[in-house]
Each structure stands twice: as structure tokens, then as C-alpha cells.
Amino acid sequence: MNYDVIIIGSGPGGYVAAIRASQLGLKTAIVERESLGGICLNWGCIPTKALLKSAQVFEYINHAADYGIKTAEAEADFAAVIKRSRGVAEGMSKGVQFLMKKNKIDVVMGTGKVKPGNKVEVKGADGSTTELTAKNIILATGGRSKELPSVKQDGKKIIGYRQAMVLPEMPKSMVIVGSGAIGVEFAYFYATMGTKVTVVEFMENIVPVEDEDVSKQLLRSFKKAGIEVMTSSSVESVDTSGAGCKVQVKTAAGMQTIECDIVLSAAGVVANLENIGLEETGIKTEKGKVVVDEFYNTSVKGYYAIGDIVGGQALAHVASAEGIICVEKIAGHSPEPLDYNNIPGCTYCSPEIASVGYTEKAAKAAGYELKIGKFPFSASGKASAAGAKDGFIKMIYDAKYGELLGAHMIGANVTELIAEIVVARKLETTGHEVLKAVHPHPTMSEAIMEATADAYGEVIHL
Structure with missing residues (x-):
């Protein structure tokens, strides 16, 4: 079987790259050893959010009296919570299967290994071996839980x-x-x-x-x-x-x-680099990562790598962005290299955390003179009404030109607010422009405007 692009790994880097490659008219195959969607969709991002939602609902019920609601004592059915999480993951994996069919992408189940001469060897669960060839091969094998020498995992305790x-x-x-x-x-x-x-x-x-x-x-x-x-x-x-x-x-x-x-x-997470053919193909690695250029070319022509196995943040949305840039370059387009300093990070504990760009410490170390503003959710009408007053939004600007250097948020639903900052930084928006962009009231998002006003000595509600 001969393809334009073969991708090893169907996580958010691999499957997104496969769909974009197919959209661009490239004959595409994807190799997956376990479940479509990879770790993120089956054992990471998606099912954990389902677990966290169950915990949040349980927390709401336990604090219903705070909202003037009387309830009987709630009891968590742990097995049912786990079952719901697995059901969400399975539904999403079926969604990726549908997308593969819709985009006419060949799915080859088995463990993939790159070989010299633009070849991929796939070993099936039954021990059978298939060899595929492609002009372009993308490694997207992801990562796994890092083992500490003092904390050897036994899978039970x-x-x-x-x-x-x-x-x-x-x-x-x-x-x-x-x-x-x-x-x-x-x-x-x-x-x-x-x-x-x-x-x-x-x-x-x-x-x-x-x-x-x-x-x-x-x-x-x-x-x-x-x-x-x-x-x-x-x-x-x-x-x-x-x-x-x-x-x-x-x-x-x-x-x-x-x-x-x-x-x-x-x-933390360690990259899956073992037994994927790097050594025999001559693909260079450094400090546990595959060495790539800004368009994800490895040291060997025709072989690429994206996601957790290359440098940069080990995040699903980073892998997806890298996959799209990689295949657009393969297809002869002129994509813009990824700006790794404008990648949002989100953590879904309670309160949630979201951030992008420079921390205060990093901005000072980079030599910037700063204007910093903070707005606590305790002063937000929407947060008070929602009973979610923990946290704040912190905005960091360059004092000289008003450049938006970074934003740091902790509070309810802040993972939904950070995209405004990512877009603003992409558009090279200044502090003055954020301040004068009218934000809706009452919302959590107006805290971005208020924190900016604080940075410029114009805050109203503090």
C-alpha cells in the first residue's frame, strides 16, 4: 500500500493531521495500536473532564443550601461516575472513527514502526506484519505517565x-x-x-x-x-x-x-520513543525528544514528528496545531510557524486555572518594564451571584508599548475566558485597546477589562 502521508498515532496530533492531509487531497493512512483518539481522548483530556464534572455536580448538591435549595443528603456512586466517564470517552472515539470514514482515511490497526526507505511496518495484534510506504511519514506517538525511580508503578497500589x-x-x-x-x-x-x-x-x-x-x-x-x-x-x-x-x-x-x-x-509525561524505528532510520533525538525544525521535519528527509515526542508544551491543542502546520507544509502551502509563547494552558481543578504568555517573573527576567493589574472575583457581580468568588485575573503589559505580555487566571470557568487573550495577543492588541473594548456585564469576562484598568490606574470596581 502506497500513500502520500502515513501517520503513526491517532491522538489529537495524529488524527487532526490525517484529516487536514485528506482535505488537502493527500492519500492518507493512520496507524493506531489501541483506540482511535489516542490517550487524550480515551485516557486523558476528555474522560478526566467527565470525572471532574461529576465531582462538581456532587459539590453543588452538597452546597445546595448556600443557594437556598433544600436537598436530601447526596451520595456518590463511584462506579457509576467511572462508568459515565468511560461512556463519554467511547462516544468521542466513535466520533473519530466517523471522521476517518468521512475523510476517506485508511485506518490500520497495529503497532507502527518506521523503516528506512519511507516505509512503515505495522504489527497486528495477531502477530501478522504489513508494510506500507509513503512519500511522507509523520510520527505522532504521544507520551505516557513518567515513572519516578522511588515511586515504581505496580498498577494496583x-x-x-x-x-x-x-x-x-x-x-x-x-x-x-x-x-x-x-x-x-x-x-x-x-x-x-x-x-x-x-x-x-x-x-x-x-x-x-x-x-x-x-x-x-x-x-x-x-x-x-x-x-x-x-x-x-x-x-x-x-x-x-x-x-x-x-x-x-x-x-x-x-x-x-x-x-x-x-x-x-x-x-509528568515521558515521550513514547521506544521501538518505533528511530535508531534504524537514523532519526535524531535529544533529551528524550525527536529533533525537528519549525515545520516538524526530522533529521531524515520525508520523516516528520509532532506532539508530545517533540519539544514544546505537551498539550493536545499544541499537537493538533503542529499536525496542521506539518501537513500544510507537505502539501506545498506556506503555513506560519507556531508561536509557542502564545499557547494557552488550562487546568481543570476547582478553581480552574488558565494562562498564556509570560509570567510576571519571566517577563521581568526578559527585561520588560511592566504594568500589572489584578481583579479579584470577590469584586465581580457575576462571580458573587454564582457563589464562585475564589480567584482573580492578572494581566501583564509592557509599560513602554502596551504589549499584552501575559494573562493568568484562577477561578470558575476561566478556561473558557483565556481564548480572548490568545486572540488579542495574536492580533498584537495593546492594553489600551483591551481596556476600551466594552465587555458585557455581568460576566466573569469583564474581569479582564477591570484587571487591565487596574494596570493603567483606571479601575472602577476596586
Whole structure:
């Protein structure tokens, strides 16, 4: 079988690239070893949001009296919550199957491996081998849960994100190692469902990639929710010989032992580079990533790589954007290279976190003179009416030219607000223009205007 483009991996990088390639008239095949949609759709972004929604509904019911509603005591059916999440993921995977048929993309199930001479070898579940050829081969094999030497996953007591989504019963207690997006989302989910949660973070702040003000606010919100947080701490060992786990945690004050039912390792993601033919094809890697140029060409002509296996943020929307740019370049178009400093990051714990661009610390380090404005949701009419006053919006501008350098948000539904900032930065919008763009009232979004007004000494509602 000969194609214009073969893509290995059908996650949000791979399947999006396949659809765009087909739209551009390229004969396309996609190779997938497990389920269409990859980890994001089947075991990541989508089903976790379903779990988090169930937790949010449970939280609403438990606080119904705050809204003047009387209810009987709510009880979480943990198995039903998990079942709903899996149903959402399955429905989305079927949606990708439909899109493959609609766009006349050949789906080849099996484990793909690149070979020299523009070839892909696919090993089926039954052991059979098929060889495909293409002028262009795109690697989009994604990532998996990173294993720490001191926290070896056994899939039962020490688990990764995948097992955390389908536990047979709700644990009474859990230690989560790492407080990036995966760690804090599961911390919120399990704590809300009734598990006693302890988060252990090696860095000084939780959600360490975020602006420090955001990290401090999430810490306050988590403590209020009963989640214990240990920063500047590391898990040295886990003893699973007894009924549960004994976790040895090294802190500034010395060693501590925490007993729990389950340890969730959420220390990040590692790229899937093993056994995909990189060495025999001569494709260069560096620091656990495939080396690519701005249009995702690898060191070998005709071979490309996108998504979690290349440098840049390991996010679904980044992989999709990279896939589109990659195939548009293959098709002879002139796409603009991706601006990695204008990629929004979203974390779906409660309160939600959304950010784009420079943090205050990074902007100062880059030599900018800053105008910074903050608007707390406690001063927002919509947030007060919704009973969601935790959090704020922080806007960072260059004092000299008014360039919008970054935005950092924590609060209810802020993941829906960040796109305004991404578009504004893409259009090179200034602080003055954001300030004079009339925002609707009462909305959470007007806090963007108010925070900008604060930066320029014109804030009305503070």
C-alpha cells in the first residue's frame, strides 16, 4: 500500500493531521495500536473532564443550601461516575472513527514502526506484519505517565493517571506525587468525592509552571477544601508490603511517613520513543525528544514528528496545531510557524486555572518594564451571584508599548475566558485597546477589562 502521508498515532496530533492531509487531497493512512483518539481522548483530556464534572455536580448538591435549595443528603456512586466517564470517552472515539470514514482515511490497526526507505511496518495484534510506504511519514506517538525511580508503578497500589480513572472502588486516602495539571485535577476529583488527599510537590509552589500568585491562590483554595499540600518535598520510597502504602516523604523539617490506600504518580509525561524505528532510520533525538525544525521535519528527509515526542508544551491543542502546520507544509502551502509563547494552558481543578504568555517573573527576567493589574472575583457581580468568588485575573503589559505580555487566571470557568487573550495577543492588541473594548456585564469576562484598568490606574470596581 502506497500513500502520500502515513501517520503513526491517532491522538489529537495524529488524527487532526490525517484529516487536514485528506482535505488537502493527500492519500492518507493512520496507524493506531489501541483506540482511535489516542490517550487524550480515551485516557486523558476528555474522560478526566467527565470525572471532574461529576465531582462538581456532587459539590453543588452538597452546597445546595448556600443557594437556598433544600436537598436530601447526596451520595456518590463511584462506579457509576467511572462508568459515565468511560461512556463519554467511547462516544468521542466513535466520533473519530466517523471522521476517518468521512475523510476517506485508511485506518490500520497495529503497532507502527518506521523503516528506512519511507516505509512503515505495522504489527497486528495477531502477530501478522504489513508494510506500507509513503512519500511522507509523520510520527505522532504521544507520551505516557513518567515513572519516578522511588515511586515504581505496580498498577494496583502505586498507579498512574490511567488506573486513577478506572479504580474499582474509591480509596479512603491517597497520596498524589506531583502537582502539575494531572496531579491537581485528580486531587480535586478524589477530595471532592470523599478521599483524604495529600499532594507532594518537589518544587516550592504547586502548579509550578504557573505564575506564583496563581499557585498561592490554588494552595489557599485546596487547603479550604481539606486537601493537604506538601511543597519542597519529595517521596523517597513507598512500602506496599502491608494492606496499604507507607510513603516516606523528605521535607525541610525531616522525614515523614504518610499512610494511605493508593499512591498516584503524577510527575509528568515521558515521550513514547521506544521501538518505533528511530535508531534504524537514523532519526535524531535529544533529551528524550525527536529533533525537528519549525515545520516538524526530522533529521531524515520525508520523516516528520509532532506532539508530545517533540519539544514544546505537551498539550493536545499544541499537537493538533503542529499536525496542521506539518501537513500544510507537505502539501506545498506556506503555513506560519507556531508561536509557542502564545499557547494557552488550562487546568481543570476547582478553581480552574488558565494562562498564556509570560509570567510576571519571566517577563521581568526578559527585561520588560511592566504594568500589572489584578481583579479579584470577590469584586465581580457575576462571580458573587454564582457563589464562585475564589480567584482573580492578572494581566501583564509592557509599560513602554502596551504589549499584552501575559494573562493568568484562577477561578470558575476561566478556561473558557483565556481564548480572548490568545486572540488579542495574536492580533498584537495593546492594553489600551483591551481596556476600551466594552465587555458585557455581568460576566466573569469583564474581569479582564477591570484587571487591565487596574494596570493603567483606571479601575472602577476596586
